Every structure is written in C-alpha cells, then in structure tokens.
Amino acid sequence: MLALRDVDSFYGSSHVLHQVGLEAKSGEILAVLGRNGVGKTTLLKTIMGLTSSHTGAIEVDGASISEMQTHQRARSGIAYVPQGREIIPDFTIRQNILMGCFARKDGKRAVPELAMELFPYLADNLNRPGGVLSGGQQQQLAIARALAADPRVLLLDEPTEGIQPNIVEEIEAIIVRLNKEVGLTVVLVEQNVGFARQAAQGFVLIEKGRVAEAGPTAELTDDLVQKHMAV
C-alpha cells in the first residue's frame, strides 16, 4: 500500500533521513518507534512532501508520489495528523473539519458521518470554536479533519502525547476501529510500546535517521526496545 525505498530527506542542507525503506501493507498499522530526535516526524513529513527535499521512492499502491506536491499527495489518499494537531482556534469545529475536504477527490464538502459517529462530542458542538477544546478533543478534531479527506492511509504523529490518561485509551480505541472497521492503513509514530504491540502488525525502529530494525510486532522484543528506545 505505502512503500518507501532508499529515501533520504533534508531540511535545507541538514540531512535527516538516510536510506529509509519501509512498507505499510494495506489495512495494517505500522508503528514507527525510536527515541526523540531520530527522525520519526521527519519521516511522516517526508511522506507528505513537507521537508525541503527528498530522494528515493515513495509509492502508494505501486504508484509513485515522490514527485507530487503536498496537496496532490493528500488527494492521492494520504492524510496527516501532525504532532501539534494544528487546529485553527478561531475556526469552529465544523470549519476545522471541513478544511480536510479540500483534499477530497469527489469535491464533496460535508462533515463526514464517520467522524460524527466516532466523536459524538464534536458532533454536538460543531459551532463552537476549536480553541475551546481540551487536548484530547483537539486530537479527535484533528482526526476528524483527516477523515474529511476520505483517506486510504492515515499518518498519525504521537496521537496520545500530552493527553489526559483517561482520554488516551479512548483515542487508542478509535485508532484501532479506524483500522479494523474502516480498513484504513495507519502509520503510527508512537512512544507507547504497549499500544504499538497491541495495535500494530508491523514496526520499524528508527535510529539516527535510519531504519535500525523492522518486522512483525511479534518480533519487537524487550531487548530491541531497550536498545533503541531506552533513554
């Protein structure tokens, strides 16, 4: 579904990713793990075409997207939920969600039913400003905005970071539902190894901008976690 081969990525002259290869198979969750600063966010940004430049191959269903601009990548079915959520505080919840529609192929401009079903609080408060929401609700809104693009692949950057512990499980359950029930392929940057093990079928461990280890999550041993994630 989503494949990278020999991908190098840069911010200006700063060379951050080196020869990265990975594959998220259709309908699977791929967990991207590693310490702070190793290049996980850069990996997601590279897939969206949001670093200064990159080389190597990025494909969705066998079709190259490497030469595409960011909005074309979004239209090809990849939606990105960035680490800071990037909600527009003065826009209403509805307006924030509708922004995702600009990446739809079919031109439809409507709040997706799926998002309303998954996030009843948002459904009941569509006319309130995004800025009044808690961190967990903003994360829901960022996911709802991504769903408005009707994506095939969802890129999630630490979706539970900075969220109240009682809401974390709710967000995790939504991610699993989006994968299992809706069939979305998910690339999940995650610090929580427990959730990665529970939800993901595959993993990649990043170290200094390179893939250090990868495989099915059954092979994500405590030794590997200790080696590549302990601080």
Ligand code: ADP
């Ligand atoms: P992670 O997500 O694993 O914490 P990042 O992808 O954010 O890591 O960062 C990887 C490296 O790229 C770090 O050394 C960071 O300082 C650098 N970096 C991140 N964003 C930029 C940027 N906009 N310009 C230059 N360097 C950056």
